[in-house]
Amino acid sequence: MVTGTRADVALRAAEAGADLATESFRGELAVETKSQKIDVVTQADRDAQTRVTEVLREGFPGEPIIGEEDETRNSVPDDGPAWIIDPIDGTTNFVRGIQVWTTSVAATVDGGPVAGATVCPSLGDTFVLDSGNAFRNGERISVSDRTDxxxxxxxxxxxxxxxxxxxxxxxxxxxxxxxxxxxxxxxxxxxxxxxxxxxxxxxxxxxxxxxxxxxxxxxxxxxxxxxxxxxxxxxxxxxxxxxxxxxxxxxxxxxxxxxxxxxxxx
The missing domain is CATH 3.40.190.80 (D-Maltodextrin-Binding Protein; domain 2)
Structure with missing residues (x-):
């Protein structure tokens, strides 16, 4: 049963994951490396992804979900809907106590973004893609008008x-x-x-x-x-x-x- 628009659910899921990750921010973390010494992952990444996934499955059950911390990563489907999760984008910042990190959730249809949310909990900013419009903290945003x-x-x-x-x-x-x-x-x-x-x-x-x-x-x-x-x-x-x-x-x-x-x- 669908509960809310894709933008609503993306925002709800991103906020839930960000809230969970925030509980570990600047705390004691067990840090593992992945492909490189600077490519790190923590239990907070995995826990936040699990929480985001739970919210997405409540909102749009049965739709594919692709997350950074999945053991088996699937590609974004070119047909139909899917959800893409980055539970902590900026994990190196996160583990060093730097406030620039996000929880991001995208809704795609036929491979392209149709809705999404990027929550920056330590900075107090939330960006939302909804119905072809972009918002920061509820206000419409636009790219710069600089030409030089x-x-x-x-x-x-x-x-x-x-x-x-x-x-x-x-x-x-x-x-x-x-x-x-x-x-x-x-x-x-x-x-x-x-x-x-x-x-x-x-x-x-x-x-x-x-x-x-x-x-x-x-x-x-x-x-x-x-x-x-x-x-x-x-x-x-x-x-x-x-x-x-x-x-x-x-x-x-x-x-x-x-x-x-x-x-x-x-």
Whole structure:
């Protein structure tokens, strides 16, 4: 039995997961590593995902759920509905007591975002995608209206592994040579939400992102009037190579910077 719209349920689930994770924030944590020394997971991640899943199953029983901490990860279906969970996006921040982390829940239909929520409990911000509109704390948001790249603040997001650090350096060089300033926050969903709200002007990576790191944020930016493509300039999908998101005013310049890491591996 459906109980609420997809946006309602996404928000309810994200808030429930964030509340549970907050109980462990800045407490004693058992930290495990995954694929890299800086790629960490805690019991709080797993517990928050379980709580989010419970709320989603209450709201939309029987629909597929894909979470970052699933032992068997499924791909986002290109047909029909699905839910995508990142219980703690920014776990490295979380374990170090840094307040920039989120719980994010996306609702997709035929592979694309239709609703979602990104809750930033330690910062007091909640971003919601609902009916083609983007909101922060209940107020409509929009991307920035800046047009001069030299006034842009741009974020290199996601992470390049140790064997790809030359690409990471190239990405940073592409940003500092073209734009006014650079920021990095350690939570892709938060960074994308900042772009949707106009706080930063672009977010870029040449890395193929996981859907739980990107889908809600991409939906927010598009709903807020921005542009999101892959590194080739084609429309972004959950399985695209790279994420290039901007306010749309100088997307060609943003794309140019995002493509620079490709020159390192050719």
């Amino acid at each position: 790249p030299e006034a842009f603040v741009v974020v290199p997001t996601l992470w390049w592994s140790f064997d790809r650090r030359e690409e990471y350096a190239a990405a940073c060089r592409g940003i500092v040579e073209r734009f006014g300033d650079m920021r990095r926050f350690g939570s892709a969903q938060f960074e994308l939400a900042l772009c949707a709200s106009g706080a930063v002007d672009a977010v870029v990576t040449s890395v193929r992102g996981h859907p739980w790191d990107t889908i809600v944020g991409v939906g927010l930016i598009e709903a807020a009037g921005g542009t999101v493509t892959d590194i080739h300039g084609d429309p972004w999908r959950h399985d695209s190579q790279g994420v290039v998101a901007s306010n749309g005013a100088a997307h060609d310049v943003v794309l140019e910077a995002a493509r620079l890491p490709e020159t390192v591996v050719r």
